[in-house]
Amino acid sequence: MKYTVIGAGAMGYRYGVLLQEVAGLDVDFVDTWAPNVDAVREQGGVYVSRDHVDRHLVPINLSTPEEYEGHPDVWILFVKQMQLDDVLARCAHLFGPDQYLFTAMNGMGHLDKVRRYFPDEHIVAGTALIATVLNGPGDVDFIGAPGAGTMHMVNATEQPDETTRAIERDFRAADLNPELTRNLNGTLMAKVIFNSVVNTLCTMFTSTMGQYAAYDGADEITRTLVDEAYDACERAGIELIMSRQEEVDSVNYVSKVGNPLHYPSMYQDFSKGRPTEVDYINGYIAKLGRENGYTCHVHEFVTRQMHLAEAMRDAKAAAVAERSQQVAAPQEAVPQEAPVAA
Incomplete structure (x- = not known):
């Protein structure tokens, strides 16, 4: 099948390049970030490294939504939650009734937006425990050995069809290690809960996943956040695909063994001075609790802490910029007093 990736960022590049280079499939890329599009065109492709070494150029076909003329069988969507409405609107003229869309974005809320353009029968959602870093425009770093990382995928209808199974086969050929489930909300929320621990805490305390997991009290912090999230899900009637202990074990394994040197995407x-997706992760868990008569005190607090960290970061950046302008501004001449006659 032919794929087109919407959102040529860290994960978009990871999926698209592996499908193209490892699985040998026809892949295009669509992106709205002008510096990224310009860099790829100037370089003739995207620079790809693995664990900071073996940097090499991979030729790719990258367009803006307005320029793209292709017609893929499947769209792969990796966009930040805050940007999704705008990106989908810019791509809307490209979507056809015969096409499917796969997305494994972080957080929750994106499916409601995707459903404006695709029916549930053509939506495949998923999660990805696959570490990747976007170094800059047209420059991506795959973290972990080839074949590292895992992912889940599930039809929005919870009934996999032949196209979904074909996508699964292609992802497996690309070493993305897909696992097909039949539980939509339980699958997606398992990753949201994972991210509510690692992404948010590593960001607030500027630590790698391994540094967080090495802290003596990390297990207790993890369990507190996991238990509160599971309590909210139970009240909402959501059955998770993992037990509470399995969720804690997943945080530990990925942090200590899978990607100990990785800074999560929220960090x-x-x-880089961008807004975080905390409202779609910890904030979503807190909202789910409120809607079902349960207060997630810790997730509410962590969400506000993350926004406080963003505000302090922005205030410091503004102060530095103001000082720089003052230093760069030309000094006015100081008038000299006339000499006094003797």
Whole structure:
């Protein structure tokens, strides 16, 4: 099948390049970030590294939504939650009734937006425990050995069809290690809960996943956040695909063994001055609790803490910029007093 990736960022590049280079499939890319599009065109492709080494150029076909003329069988969507409405609107003229869409974006809320353009029968959602870093425009770093990482995928109808199974086969050929489930909300929320621990805490405390997991009290913090999220899900009637202990074990394994040197995507956004997706992760868990008569005190607090960290970051950046302008501004001449006659 032919694929087109919407959102040539860290994960978009990872999926698209592996499908093209490892599985040998026809892949295009669509992106709205002008510096990224310009860099790829100037370079003739995207630079790909693995664990910071073996940097090499992979030729790709990258267009803006307005320029793209292809017609894929499947769209792969990896866009930040805050940008999704705008990106989908710009791509709307490209969508056809015969096409499917797969997305494994972080957080929750994106399916409601995707459903404006695709029926549930043609939506395949998923999660990805696959570490990747976007170094800059046209430059991506795959973290972990080839074949590292896992992912889940599930039809929005919870009934996999032949196209879904074909996507699964292609993802498996690309070493993405897909696992097909039949539980939509339980699958997606398992990753949201994972991210509510690792992404948010590693960002607030500027740590790698391994550094967080090595802290003596990490297991207790993890269990507190996991238990509160599971309590909210139970009240909402959502059955998770993992037990509470399996969720804790997943956080530990991925942090200590899978990607101990990795800074999560939320940290990458935060460190580059961008808004984080905390409202779609911890904030979503807190909202789910409120809607079902349960207060997620810790997730509410962590969400506000993350926004406080963003506000302090922005205030410091503004102060630095103001000082820089003052230093760069030309100094006015100080008038000299006339000499006094003797």
